[in-house]
Amino acid sequence: MSQLLLILFIGSFLVYLLTRMNWIIGVLANIGLAIYSFYRLFTFKVGTSESIFSLIVNQNGTLVYSELSKFFGIISLIVAISVYFFLINWLEKQKNRAVFNFFLALITASTLGVFFSGDLLTLYIFWEIMLLFSVLLVQMGKEDSKKAALNYLTISLIGSYMYLYAVFMLWNRYGTLVIKDIVQKISVETSIFKWAVLILIAAAGIAKSGIFPLHTWLRTTQGSSPDAFSAILAGQLEKLGAYMLVLTVAVFPSLKMFPVLYGGIPVFNYVLIVLGMISILIGTLMAIKQNDMKMLIAYSTVSNSGYILIGLATMDKIGFAGGLFHAFNHAIASVMIFLSFAAVIYRTKTSKIDEMGGLIWKMPLTFITYLVGIISLAGIPPMSGFISKWMIFVVLVKKGMFLTAAAAFIGSVGSFLYVFRPLAGVFLGQLKSKHKDVKEVPIFMLIPMLVLVVITVFFGVIPGPVLNMITAVEKELNIQPLEHTMTVIKSSVGQWNTLTVFTMFAVGFIIAFILYMVFPKAKRIPLTNQYTAGEFLYNYDLYHYSTRFYAFFERLYEKHPSVEKLYEMFGKFFKDIGEFLNRWFYSASPSAYLLWFSIVLLAIFWVRW
């Protein structure tokens, strides 16, 4: 593993140099590195550990390869490879290509490093490398991305410093940072210590995956970072947060560490579940309001991270599996969606929903990617997204957690609402006259999108391979494994067969198609041939309903409280203090200097130094 990481880190410098010479070769080298590490993930033996450099005396850094690292490694590399393929065409319009590529390679390397880490300090180091370069990438986007990057940095640092504090606490107490050793010792500690450590560690995951109190960075960061990088952010980096949450609830044995509350769930996990609930509600309701399509999906990420957290925190065999599977599905679906958005923005130069329309007639394959992506994201069969949502619903209902279940249902039905907005506003409806000449994106942008479509449909019909990996993770973490076959998912409250559902959908579609073919053919008329209630229309650009799509619903929660505004208030408070100090102590006039100089002199005389 250390060898792979070394290759990746050195390789990324190589990628930089190659991109400087010829950017296409650089991108290809990047793809090569990612595919190579994807292959290597399958060659490592689970359970091997290696020791690497030591930062602290007597304490080597360790790398451990577990089923968990394999699972998350595979997710993050699928995401990375598909986005890198996308770059073959997309990067042409980006400035600073070499640096862009270089940072992406470093991010992949450090992400794998996080998954391989066997001790908390190594994890922290890789985490910070990832954070640093992702911040630098975020600020390469639109004009307001510098501010967004700062926002992202601040909130991520809140998370990672809290994590670092937990690391110090554990180091003080045990003198070791190896996760395996700590986990064995921690369950007999005082409850205050356990709460403190786990909340501090969870904070890193909460900040990274965008759970409620620390979710505010997602909107601006996703909204203004470079379009292809948004996909990496959603698919690769936010899953680091999910990994951290697995670490908190499952690797640290929350079941043994805390008393069990309602439904066989430890108290600590219950706190996390409440945060997850709030995230689902906030994410859903705010996503419905957005007019910028990237911000809309950014809020949907908040909501889906809530699902992942709830699933994981139940620590039940089906709920935990649902959480992990949802992490997988959300990664794939959000990458599909962000790549299709990147394709749209590549051609139209805008991300505002109400400035577009009817792009399906110009970019049909991008539309199909988006369609399959949202079907999976909204959790509608026969795509894979539904399977994980089903697992989470089942566990919530089985345990009688009705309030959480209601939040999950609101999030799920609400996701139909918000994913439909870009569908209706951007792809369907009347084509804007300024977009008459838009073409489909080049072939290398289409390939990864369509491959992801195939992956999503395949795992929606035959989820067995992913579920096998998930049960292996569950066995490793001492959770009862989920019962399943290749296509049947079983739970104590019933089962269903993905293949039967897909077959019946196909049969239904074929019946409908036969009926369609049997009856007389219809005449194709242009979109401008419309029912207009007798009006003559001269500008069909305006005959398109996309601004404030759900205005009647938004009005119900117009005056909602906002965490973002609260944080802004804090920010303004500190800024004011800073300005105050600045004005008094650093003002650039001789009289002020003289004043302070004499005060200091007087003070020194007074204390007779």
Place this chain on the structure above:
Amino acid sequence: MTIFKVAAVLLTGFFVGLTLEGIARKIIARVQRRYGPPWYQNFIDVFKALSKHGFSHGWIFDFGVLMALGGVIATLSFVPLGNLVAFPGLDNVFVVLYLFAVGALGMAMGMVGSGNPNASIGVARALTQMLGYEVPYLVSLAAIIFYYKTSSISNLMNLQADSWNLFKMPIGAAVAFISLMGMLGKKPFDTPIAPAEIASGPMVELSSKYMGLLMLMHTFSIFVEISLFVDIFLGGGSYLVFLLKFTVVWIIATLISAVLPRFRIEQVVKFYWRVPLGLAFLQAFFVLIGWVF
């Protein structure tokens, strides 16, 4: 064997669904002191629409219609009709409810694809209304699944052999019935269609076979929705008993809708999230503490 059962379910959906829709028109007419069309009027309408030469707005319009009908046919095949169960054990409640969304999504996509803003407004309203009724409905179903420890519809149906859920959990049944009215799009919850405001909403650009296929889809949807209610709340029984219960529920829903005016869309959501959702939680609480008759 499964093939014959699926075919039987689909044919039942077609004949019973269309007949009952015709009867509903008759009932509404009589409530409003009109004579009304004959009971077989809906068969005439569907076949007439299907046989005409009409207009299409491009491939997504056609594809949306196919996806809508295909999704609903798939959903219908999973619904148990009395002792006629095509997929015993695999008829999971959540799967049926979310498979239903495929059809709804297909219809929404196709109709918005026609490029008429009236359709978009109708779909936006329909989705919002869905957010309204689904949540109380799912919570009341969750209480039932929690109580019986199974989420298979046929199992839920058979487990009510001693007493129907309507009597065991009357509040939950009431919530589900109110949600059912919303699902059916019957007054007072017919805001998405609202002929006088938005020109029949999603249906504005439909003609010929598109209209016919979507009428079939609508019939099947109604059949799925009422069947779910009958299966889960009104106990099991043979195929004919099921059809009898189905007819009774359909006629009650029709009679209620015949005398009510229309809600505005935000009133729909407000109503569903206040009264039925509160009642659904009350029912769930009763189930938790064991107050089930």
